[in-house]
Amino acid sequence: MSRPECSRDEDILRAVCEAHWDGKRFDTGLFANKGVSVSRLAIASFQEICTIFRKTIKAPVVTTAEINVGHLQDIGNSNVPPKILTVEEDPFDDNPAHAEIPQRISPGLAKRIINVLKLRDMVD
């Protein structure tokens, strides 16, 4: 059963763990994967999502990365070859804002996505 897709207008957050970023570089694996987890700012506030990240992610979350769904999709569409990207609602009990990007993202495309991320420091 297919899951509803998030609107292009939505903004999503990705938790950036220590493993993905050393303060100098990002691992493209932050997005270069299949089934990347994100959280929807339309469902929970930034502060609430930070709290969820702290509770559900065991590794240190060093920062968060925000991107607009439409922007993400435009980057996919402009890839060579074009890649259709969707963000699908996937709420969990402990994270009602959870969503997933079901497509496999290549490292090259991930690098382009990472280049436009807006980093937001975690808040208490």
Add this chain to the structure above:
Amino acid sequence: MIVATTASIDSSTSTYNYVADAERNYPIFVQTSGELDSEPPYYILDKSQKGHLLGKKRELVIKRVDELGNTAKRVIGELGSVRFTNFLNYRDGWDGGTAKRLSYVSVAVFESFLAKYSDFATEPSLFLTRNGNLKLGWEDASGSSIEVEFKPDSYSYFIEKNNEEGNIKYSSVQKLTQKLQSVENVTSRV
């Protein structure tokens, strides 16, 4: 019971066979030919963390895989060494999902690779993938990204300059080092 697998690592002077110890569930690299190495790469730990002898005729070089060798420390620097130590403490599910803890086989493969290729254009960053593998990321002389993930049976790479990604088996590591050399345009030890 020790169950041999087909994987092996060849250095310039020695051959190492990877075996899986079914009882301990640890990866073990057994040196089966060549002069004994005193420097990395490869090997073993047991529950006592003391290392132990494998085989009857040959005293193996036993090295803890939870400590990096000098070459690896030099390559990844102080920050990378600290991150490696941090990664050792991660457990399965560290990302809140299905991420695996650090694979000791990946550590062995990582050190094996650095024994062959360690002259990077820029100091690489050390990452841990959700499959539990170590990964290096750096830039070539033109500033384009290069990444190599150290999988239990192969190397996975990404070369941004060529928009190229792929997977290379252990036994073909020289293909990877040559590819990296051509991109980085630096002299490596291979």
